[in-house]
Amino acid sequence: MAATRLPVGAPVPAPAPPSPAHGAPVVLLGWVTARLVVAVVYAATDFAGRSLAWGDLALYEFWARQIAATGAMPDGVTWMYPPLAAAVLLLADVLPGPFGPGFVALVLLADLAVLLLLLQAHRRGSAHPAGMWAWVVLVPLLGLISWARLDLVPVVFAAAALLLAARRPALAGVMAALGTSAKGWPVVLGLLFLRERRWLAGALVAGTAVAVASTLLLDGTWTFLRNLSGRGIQVESPMALPWTLQQALGTPVDGDFVNGTYEVLEPGAAVLARVATLLMLVVVGLGLWLSRRRTPALRWYVAVVALLATSPLLSTQFVLWLVGGAAVAAAVPGPDGRLARRTLPLVAALVLLTHLTFPLQWGGLVGDGQLAAASLLVRNLLLLGLAVWLLVAARGGGDGATVDVPAREAPVGG
Template sequence: MRILTSSTVRVWTGWTVGRVLLVIVALGVLRVPHTDVASDVKVIYQGWAEVLRTGTFPMDDVTWQYPPLAGFVMLVPLWLPGSYFAGFLALVALCDAATLHLLVRAGGGARSGAWLWVAAVPLIGPTVYCRFDLVVTTVAVAATLALAARPRLAGVLAGLGAMLKVWPVLVLVGAAPRGRIAGRAWAACAVTCAAVCFLVAVSTHGGFSFLGFQGARGIEVESVGALPFYAGSMTGLWHGRVAMHYGSLEFLGRHVHATSVAMVALSLLAFGLLTLWRLRNRVWTSATAADAALTAVLLFTVTSRVISPQYLVWLLGSAAVCLTVPGTRMRPVAWLLAVAAPLTFLEFPLYFGELVKRSLLGTSLISARDLLLVAAALVACVRLWRAEDGPAADDGGPLTAVSTAPSERGPTELPVRPAATVR
């Protein structure tokens, strides 16, 4: 039997205190000004669940923009005792605890990844417990941690995650080409996605209606693409408006469509950059998979036309995994994301009305948060690209790296010396 260490007890104590506070706020015992963060669960999610239990997806609701397995998450609270909202909170809390358990186990004696998860997630605010993204993040964290040793399991988990909310498939970007790890992972992911799609197609109606709704989205007010419109509104150079459109508040007016196209182009460019990195990378360490996963999710987020507050939990989960791995180069990125978390709580829900009005306060908050995310993405790209230079100075300890450079003898185990201390 494993004996709990004092550091593990402190981690779980911190998690319990933070999550009790989140639940108290989510239940309305302590109220967040200006908005009811639980309304999505109580009204929208529960309404979807009532439709889904009939065997059909909400095909006529443009706000349904999720892959078919998300419907299963919506149904689970109906099967639990108590109210739908209480069941949803229980499901999210269970996934939150499972994520921390995975991080504690993966970190061994190191607790920085676990502490990032414990401390930073509550800083996003109660929204994180009133959306289903924490469930998806748990699956993605498990997939990333399994990738090096159990690629097929990682592929299955990534496939399930992709059928929940697409982005978890990005964790496979860092799968090593040696030993056919990448091939096994991607094959397992493809088979899992195909199996889920087949089951959905033969047993339900409208499981793929989300594709049309998602493609029609524009520039949401919290996205990086929205920043030029805030600046234009402040200076009087842009005279569009903010309105509800496809389930979120978006900018509507001149140049919005062009900006939307540009954001999609930037997403394609980002994935091209990741592909180029894979083709040129020759050293794969235990940190490569985690670092590449965080970089990919960051690029996906900052080039997306929508950045909802709960997306920060994706990034914090990926960053926490990086901090469990000796040799990660993503520590600066993790701390940038930790700073972005409370800014996210300020912009939603506390001062979301200021964003809609495009006031100086609202513009400043969303600009600071989004520019932090852009900075984190750029730092992640640079540090991932330079990973062949050896472990970063603050990564601590030797690693075992595998070179995949062409050689008559094949891949060779290379000892990597600890980097010199930066003065």
């Protein structure tokens, strides 16, 4: 049916109210139910993977106590976080009760914050409901590790930076700076808003404030940069694909724990780690250039997928970056959102296979298990396939719609 042409100067009709199937009570009930299911399954099932998923909380507590006692960042090589991560750990430590539940409660609040931002955009009529439902479903598919690691915190800030960009650009810039201060990868957001002065001003002011305050208050604020520089090829990374295939075919792979992660120690791995870092920068830049006429949300999604597909590091919790990018991009109305929504089944498969790899099959993966390697191989091939598909599909122009501003239909012939 042809679109109805509106008379010149006629008011644009208000967006239709959300249907009951996408109302706040239903969405919130879905959010609570999905997370309760994960809690019940992990609590009722006695398996080694539960302690693996929960295990880093003891390290986080140790770091928090060390920071509080010494006034300095942790001195071990496993500390690889920007300064705001320390603030999150200290906050969890001062909450009443044990550290672990306090930390999980904080991350759950961050999880809920993303949903509320997506729900608010939907209620204004400027977001597709698939975005919030993707967030409701995909985060729990990763299991307990979603809330037992720091990574949901920067995901929240990155999502807020995109969802608020059209209406509150200065605040959006602040959110991006805070996300980068918790874990470095949201810095890529700055490349999407180079021409937005208020966005950049907010980011620069907030980033400078965090940098100055942390440098004055804590010794060793920037040691994490040195620790990051010596990383190799993590076994879960797509860059380890040749050795993952080798193990899946039955030949053991030499590897060991280095700087807190299990890395490939086969000949050529160290050289590939250096090449992979350069490749990652090139591919992310290519993705941003190819998608330059697309919406910021879709461009962010493309960049995150490109980063994960080419990074020498890919811990399980990094997949939450992909989930956040997919959910926000899927909320965009118009062609860009439809493109992102077509990827959601593939993203769900990626998340489930990641959960299967860690913690469920982790013992087999680091112990030369063929089935575990085969699961990881499939996951990484799907991730590479998603990256290639997005790079190709994101070329050209979109409709210019954003999550925050309702898209208006162009008149017939326009």
